[in-house]
Amino acid sequence: MVKVSGELILLALLYENAILTLKMKITSTAFENNGNLPKKYTCEGEGSNPPLAFLDVPRGTKSLALIIEDPDAVSKKPWIHWVLFNISPNVRFIKEGSEPSNSQEGVNDSGENAYGPACPPVGSGVHHYEFRLFALDEKLEDMPDFTDKDMLVEAMHGHVLEQANLIGLYQNSKDQ
Numbered sequence: 001m002v003k004v005s006g007e008l009i010l011l012a013l014l015y016e017n018a019i020l021t022l023k024m025k026i027t028s029t030a031f032e033n034n035g036n037l038p039k040k041y042t043c044e045g046e047g048s049n050p051p052l053a054f055l056d057v058p059r060g061t062k063s064l065a066l067i068i069e070d071p072d073a074v075s076k077k078p079w080i081h082w083v084l085f086n087i088s089p090n091v092r093f094i095k096e097g098s099e100p101s102n103s104q105e106g107v108n109d110s111g112e113n114a115y116g117p118a119c120p121p122v123g124s125g126v127h128h129y130e131f132r133l134f135a136l137d138e139k140l141e142d143m144p145d146f147t148d149k150d151m152l153v154e155a156m157h158g159h160v161l162e163q164a165n166l167i168g169l170y171q172n173s174k175d176q
Contacts, residue, residue, distance in 0.1 A: 024164040025055040026066075026133040030096070037129055037168035043119035044173055048097035049082065054133060058161050061089040061135040065156060067149055070118065072127040080109040080149045081116040081129065086139055104140075106147035113145060118170045125175065131166040 030050040031037050039045040054064065064087035073079035083106030084099060091100045099105060099115075108116040120127040136159045143155060 024057055024133065024135055024162045026131055026164045026166045027053045027055065028131075028166060028168070029053070031168050034167050034169065037118055037170040039170075039173065041117060041168075042170055043117045045117075046097075047117035049094065049099075049115040049117075050168070051096045052094040052131065052166075054092050054164075057089055057092075058135050060137060061161055063087060063136045063139040064089060064091065065134040065136060065140075065152060066094075067130075067132045067134075067152065068115075069130050069132070069149070070120070070127050071130060072120070072124070074121060074124055075109075078130075081118065082108055082114075083147065083149050083152055085143065085147070085152055089135070104143060104145075104147070106143075106149070106152055107145075118168070120170060120172050122172045122174045124172070126169050126171045129168045129170060131168065133164045133166075135161040135163075137161050 028050050030041065041048060041050045057064065063085065065085040066082065066087065067080065068082040069078040069080050071078040085104050085106065087100050087103040094100055105113040107113055110116045118127065118129050134156060136156060138159050140155050
């Protein structure tokens with residue numbers, strides 16, 4: 001039996017909590033996690049991407065990747081709104097309506113190398129838009145312009161250091 005002092009246990013708990021708070025995060029000044037995505041960032045508004053911030057990117061990250069998808073899409077699989085990769089690990093913000101310089105945009109499910117705004121069909125209820133940020137241990141070399149989500153996920157396999165998620169909700173305004 002090992003005897004441990006209360007101070008040592010408290011120190012261990014503080015250390016454990018400090019590590020837990022250093023997990024990578026993705027946030028937005030436009031909406032909170034599980035909050036409503038403003039109309040401005042949808043097909044009913046300007047259709048530009050919302051501002052995003054990346055916090056506590058882990059050491060050893062060589063590039064970041066971002067996938068935005070709608071798992072509530074009426075299709076059999078999630079609808080892909082944005083595929084963005086080879087984002088510099090030094091990038092901490094994506095401004096509204098922009099993409100980081102020297103990053104690469106893949107193809108969304110509208111067939112475009114761009115951000116595709118949230119656009120749930122009338123009568124389909126509230127959709128959950130998942131913003132998934134990945135810290136990778138390498139830059140993804142020689143990825144073609146037609147890279148889609150499946151190709152990106154395959155290329156990232158075995159290279160993900162950490163993942164962070166942000167969810168925005170949106171319902172077609174004609175349903176409200």
